[in-house]
Amino acid sequence: MDITLHFFFNLSLLIILLFLLIIWIGFSNNLDSFKILAIIFSLVSLAICFVFSYRFHEDLTLDLRVIPFTIGGLYVGIGPLMGLIIIFIRGMYGIDFGFFSTVIIIVSFSLVYWKMSPWFLKQTYRQRVIIATGMCFIVNLFPVLFLEISQQPHPLFDVYFAYLIIQPLGVAIIAMIIEIVCESLYLRRHLVKTKRLEVVEKMATAISHEIRNPLTAAIGFVQLMQDETITKNKSDQYLSILKSELNSAEKVIQNFLNFSKPQIETIESLDVNEELQFVVNTLQPLAKRSMVTIDTKFLTTVQIMGDRQSFHQCFVNIIKNSIESMEDGGTITIEVESSQTNHIIRIQDTGKGMTPEQLEHLGEPYYSTKGESGTGLGIMVAYNIVRAMKGTISVKSEVGKGTTFEFSFPKEESDIS
Known part of the structure; x- marks a missing residue:
């Protein structure tokens, strides 16, 4: 009975080791490291089996070496390597x-496992x-x-039970755990791939939707200009509108390019x-038309490193979004302050606010709180620019009360000291 208890203890150590490696995979989120970790599990398990072997007498030593030998040989294809290690240690x-x-035994089955492994991996997980086993x-x-x-x-029952029950049972348990982990990793990969395809589809829809409108208008004005009876003034007017529509289309394309890779061209x-x-001065006309007041509270002088044009684009997008969220007018408060390690820019509006679900998706590709009238590009671009400038964004919002954006940029070492 002592042998059986000893082997169950040994098997529990192998299962604990496997769970530790699974936890490591979960934290590292690196799916490509699974095979390396499987090799590590096989080799470390083999060492554990020899360390916790049961020496019945001088000529008889029993252990669970066949468990890691089988797992490593079939799942990882390292049967010959495992066999050499087993023979050396024995x-x-x-x-x-x-x-x-x-x-x-080991030489024979090392070759068998080595040849079987490619075929074995093509079977279903149950098989x-x-x-x-x-x-x-x-x-x-x-x-x-x-x-x-x-x-x-030798104790007949213990030896038979240890070799013909415990070890096959151990292989079955470990193999099932490995299959469950592999399935979850596959599903995770599939989910990531599906999300990427969904993003591409939505981005394509956004491009089509946003560019179609100005291009349709531009085509219409080109057709009008083909009329030989129109006056010079009308022709100039059509050209001006045509240029404006084409600029709108170019702006949409530029926003998509900026979303893909923010252009931080000049660091100053x-x-x-x-x-x-x-x-603020740029957006004042829009704010006045929307009956929105913009208050500024610059509590300290702040210097950060970044690209001027990108900085303007980021905060134009954020403040413009705040203005558009206040359909019946309101107030936007812009504050600038410094903490010990960061410069903080806070933009607070009294708009309609956002739900927790909307906050969770804010900044995602093609997600907009404006429904069909928006693409979410402005917020996406702003988020990417802030990240490119090594900053962070936190957002707090309450439906019916408004939204607060807080931007934090790291201080330069000279500012901290």
Whole structure:
């Protein structure tokens, strides 16, 4: 009975090791490292099996080596490597009948596993579990057979139970866990791929939708200009409108390019107060038409490193979005302050606010709180520009009360000291 308890303890260590590696995969989020971790599991498990082997007497040492040998041989295809390690370690215990029987069994099944592995991996997950369990049982028949031939004294029940029940059971449990993990990794990959395809589809829809309108208008005015009876003034008017529509189409394309990769072309020191005031002055006509008041509270002079044009584009998009959220007018408050390590820009509006679900999706491709009338490009571009300038964004919002955007940019070392 001691052998059985000892082997169950050993098996529990192998399962714990496997779960630790699974946790590591989850934290690292690196799916490509799975095969490397499987090799590590096989080799470390093999070492654990030898460390916790049960020495019945001088000529008889029992262990669970066939479990990692089977898993590593079939799932990872390293049967010959595992076999060499097993033979080397077994040789350290002494060159005896047990050593030669180990060489015969391990060499034979190392080659079998090596040849089987590619075929094995093409089977369904249920078939793989059954095959691995069955192969472990077959391999363990031979040590039992050699024990009977050698007529060495041994506890019959414990040896049979350990070799023909515990080890196949251990392989079945570990194989099932591996299959579940592989399935979850596959589903994760599939989910990521599906989301990417969905983003591409929505972006294509956005491009089509946003560019079609100005191009349709431009085509219409080109057709009008083909009328030979129109006056010079009308022709100039049509040309002006045509240019405006084409500029709108170009702006949409530029927004998509900026979303893909923000153009931080020129890094220079920016006076945040001065640049924000420029943005406010630019948007004042729109704010007045929308009955929106823009208040500024520049509590300190702040300098950050970045691209001036990108900085303007970012905050024009954010403030313009705030203005458009206040259909019946309201107030936008812009504050600038500094903490010990960061410069903070806070933009607060009294608009309609957003729900927690809307906040969660804010900044995602083609997500807009304006419904069909918006593409979400402005917010996406703003988020990407802030990230490119090594800043962060936090958003708080309450339906019916308004939204607060807080931008944090790291101070330069000279500013901190």
